[in-house]
Amino acid sequence: MIVAERKPFEEIKxxxxxxxxxLIVGCGxxxxxxxxxxxxEVQILASQLRLAFEEEGKKLEAGETTLERQCDKEYLEEIKxxxxxxxxxxxxxCGAGVQFLAEMYDSKPVYPALNTQFIGVAEREGEWxxxxxxxxxxxxxxxxxxxxxAICPKGLLNGPCGGTNDGKCELSKEKDxxxxxxxxxxxxxxxxxxxxxIFPAKKxxxxxxxxxxxxxxxxxxx
Numbered sequence: 001m002i003v004a005e006r007k008p009f010e011e012i013k014x015x016x017x018x019x020x021x022x023l024i025v026g027c028g029x030x031x032x033x034x035x036x037x038x039x040x041e042v043q044i045l046a047s048q049l050r051l052a053f054e055e056e057g058k059k060l061e062a063g064e065t066t067l068e069r070q071c072d073k074e075y076l077e078e079i080k081x082x083x084x085x086x087x088x089x090x091x092x093x094c095g096a097g098v099q100f101l102a103e104m105y106d107s108k109p110v111y112p113a114l115n116t117q118f119i120g121v122a123e124r125e126g127e128w129x130x131x132x133x134x135x136x137x138x139x140x141x142x143x144x145x146x147x148x149x150a151i152c153p154k155g156l157l158n159g160p161c162g163g164t165n166d167g168k169c170e171l172s173k174e175k176d177x178x179x180x181x182x183x184x185x186x187x188x189x190x191x192x193x194x195x196x197x198i199f200p201a202k203k204x205x206x207x208x209x210x211x212x213x214x215x216x217x218x219x220x221x222x
Contacts, residue, residue, distance in 0.1 A: 001121070002030040002094045003128045004037065004114040012045070012090065013052055015111040019087040020059065022049070024113070025079065025101065026066035027093035034128055036114055037092030039066040045092070045113060070097030076104050083108055118150075136211070137203045142194050144185030149202070152178035157199040 006012075016022050024042050032038030046062040053060035063086060067075045070093035083089060088109045091098040095116040102110035118130035133150045139157070140147060149155045153171055160179035163170025167180040186192045 001033055001119070001128075002096075002116060003034050003118050003120045003130075004031050004094050004116045005034075006036055006041065006045070006092075006114055007112070009048060009052075012111070012113050013049065016049075016060075016088055016090065021061040021063070021086045022088050022090055023063040023065065023079070023082060023086040024049075024090045025070065025092065026064075027070045027091075027097055028066055029069040029071075031092060031094060031114060032066075033122070035126070037094075042066055042092055045090070069093075070101050073100070073104065076101060080105075135202070136206045139199060142197060142199075143182045144189055144191065144194070146178065146182045146185055148178050148182065151181065155202075157202065159195070 024046050026032070026039055026042035027037050028039070032041075035041065042064050046064050049062050050060055063082065065079060065082065067078060069075055070091060083105045086108065088111060089101065089105065090111050090113050091101050092113045093101070094114065095112065098110060098112045119132040119134060120128045120130045123129050130150050132147060133155075135149055138147075139149075148157055152160075153169065154161060156179065160177050161170070164177040164180060167177055169175040169177050183192070183195055186194050
């Protein structure tokens with residue numbers, strides 16, 4: 001899932017300076033799970049903005065809606081009859097959702113309420129950790145299902161650096177060394193010989209920017 005967190009309130013408020021009506025659009029997918037941009041978070045932000053404007057002697061009409069997701073045109077069309085009634089739109093989706101929303105309704109300013117952080121997993125309630133950089137050249141088959149690119153702060157592909165100590169990263173005694181984790185996992189799987197393999201330099205060429213993928217079944221239609 002994509003993990004994000006809300007921008008500082010003052011930054012969001014400054015974005016809509018001069019607006020009298022804003023539509024706050026939440027997303028029911030990833031950012032809802034990480035409690036950053038779902039229906040509840042939309043309600044909280046709308047209330048905070050109304051109160052802040054009222055304290056300054058101004059009036060702000062803040063509309064609220066939450067879509068199934070914002071990275072799919074089908075769901076973005078649900079607000080086509082609402083957008084024109086507002087001066088601006090605040091998107092509480094990840095960066096991809098913000099851009100798609102802005103592209104579809106390009107006659108209105110669309111502002112991001114969140115900072116997108118990483119692709120991660122839920123460790124426990126209220127805590128998420130990064131697990132994937134979407135590098136387009138996955139090595140998990142060789143590293144016991146542990147990604148050295150995402151888990152190691154240096155993204156080292158071939159073993160630990162000289163800073164690892166007692167299985168911990170030199171950056172923090174609380175952080176496990178990615179390659180110690182990989183070693184232990186491979187040992188448990190009976191595949192410790194994998195640790196001797198030397199990975200070539202990362203294939204950055206396979207990660208085109210901006211990325212685009214067309215499923216094989218749909219290529220003939222292009």
